[in-house]
Each structure stands twice: as structure tokens, then as C-alpha cells.
Amino acid sequence: MIRISTSTFDPGKELSAFEKNAGDAGAVVSFLGRVRGEETESAVRALYLEHYPGVTEHRLGDAEAEAHRRWAIDEPLIIHRIGDMKPGEPIVFVCVSARHRRDAFEAADFLMDYLKTKALFWKKEIRPGGDQWIEPRAQDYSDAARWNERDKDN
Amino acid sequence: MARILFFGRLADLAGGRERVLHIGDSVHNLRELVDLIAKGDDRLGAALREKSVQTIINERLNSGDAITDSDEIAFLPPVSGG
Numbered sequence A: 001m002i003r004i005s006t007s008t009f010d011p012g013k014e015l016s017a018f019e020k021n022a023g024d025a026g027a028v029v030s031f032l033g034r035v036r037g038e039e040t041e042s043a044v045r046a047l048y049l050e051h052y053p054g055v056t057e058h059r060l061g062d063a064e065a066e067a068h069r070r071w072a073i074d075e076p077l078i079i080h081r082i083g084d085m086k087p088g089e090p091i092v093f094v095c096v097s098a099r100h101r102r103d104a105f106e107a108a109d110f111l112m113d114y115l116k117t118k119a120l121f122w123k124k125e126i127r128p129g130g131d132q133w134i135e136p137r138a139q140d141y142s143d144a145a146r147w148n149e150r151d152k153d154n
Numbered sequence B: 001m002a003r004i005l006f007f008g009r010l011a012d013l014a015g016g017r018e019r020v021l022h023i024g025d026s027v028h029n030l031r032e033l034v035d036l037i038a039k040g041d042d043r044l045g046a047a048l049r050e051k052s053v054q055t056i057i058n059e060r061l062n063s064g065d066a067i068t069d070s071d072e073i074a075f076l077p078p079v080s081g082g
Helices: A011-020 A055-070 A101-117 A138-153 B009-014 B030-040 B042-048
Strands: A002-005 A027-034 A046-051 A077-081 A083-085 A090-098 A121-126 B002-006 B018-021 B054-057 B072-076
Touching: A002 A055, A011 A027, A011 A077, A011 A090, A027 A101, A046 A077, A055 A077, A055 A101, A077 A101, A090 A101, A101 A138, B002 B009, B002 B030, B009 B042, B018 B030, B030 B042
Parallel strands: A002 A077, B002 B072
Antiparallel strands: A027 A090, A046 A083, A046 A121, A077 A090, B002 B018, B054 B072
């Protein structure tokens, strides 16, 4: 399930509901991404996120389908915030259940790499010195490229 | 009328997320569309021509280059979700 949310959410409640629906799956992996605070003068005061309504959801569905193709997993849960957020608030939550843990770990990792480098979201940091649009770090791209490398090996 | 969408920093440069443009007979492809937009705004034109900017026509990726007056054309800077 894919949910783009304009308001904050409770990851604990979401995980609990996800577990209840996970049937007799042997493994549940969840990842929570939160707005990072910084202990510097240019600290991030807030984050603003936007998406391409309809298209973002559609392409996230493609990423879920890709995860299904690669691993023996159940229907994942992806929640992504848009709008204004404060440090400490959740931005993204991914839950994957599977019969075995490796499939659940890897599928969650894959979906997060997708969310970081390919999903249609744009993030702006609101700082005292001025706002700044964020782009993926080189590390994010090399993380995402690991899955292509693996395709070549197989 | 063509609907032009801008996201992220491109929306800031364009002064809004959406523009409705009559592109008529003068524009047949993305390059000509960017040229038309750039006529009134050099900075936005330069930003739209950056290699890292993707385009989506009518909500489909890899939708080719040809555009008509009834299309929705989205300009996307590098994404940053998660």
C-alpha cells in the first residue's frame, strides 16, 4: 500500500496495524526516516516536501512491483509525508513482511534506495540563512546502483 | 492550451508550479517549448536546459519529444525523497 500523507503519522500505530495484517509471515522489517536536526547555527528549522500528484504514486507502484519480482515478499507499506515538517517528525516509513528475513531486509533496503533517488519528491530545507532545495548525495546514487550491479551478476 | 508544470527549484524560478501556454503552430517538440519559455526568462530557460532536468509528457516517462497544444508537460529537477 502506498500512502502520501499531508499530515504527520504515528509509526508505532502503523507498524502495529501492519503486523496484524502480516498473517503468518516469519519476518517484518520496518524503516522510519525522520527529519534530521543539526547542532549548528545553520540548523534546519523545517522541511518542505512536494510531489507530482498521481504520477509519484503510480511510479512508487512500479517500484513495489519490482520489489515483488525480486523477492518473495508480501504487499509492502510505504508512507511518505509531503508538506511542512519539523525536526524529529517522520518523513518516510517502509514496512515489508516476508516468510524469511533476508527477503524482507533487502526489499525494504531496495525500496528506500528507490525513494531516495528515483521517487518523485522534492525536498526543501528551511534554514535561518535561506531555503535550499536538496538533491541526492553521491552516496545515495551509489547505494541505489548496488541493485543494478547485482542484476549484472545474476 | 498546454499545461506546463514545474517542481522543486524550477517552480521557484518560474514563480509558480503551473503555467498554461498557447503553443500553437510554433512549438512541436520539447526544445522549441523550452526556447519559447526562455524568451521571457533567460534564467528559467537555462535551468530547464540542464542535463539533470527530466521531463514527463502526459504523465508518462520516456514519452518522446513531440508535444501538442493539449499536452501536460512536467519539468522535474533531481528528486530528493526519503
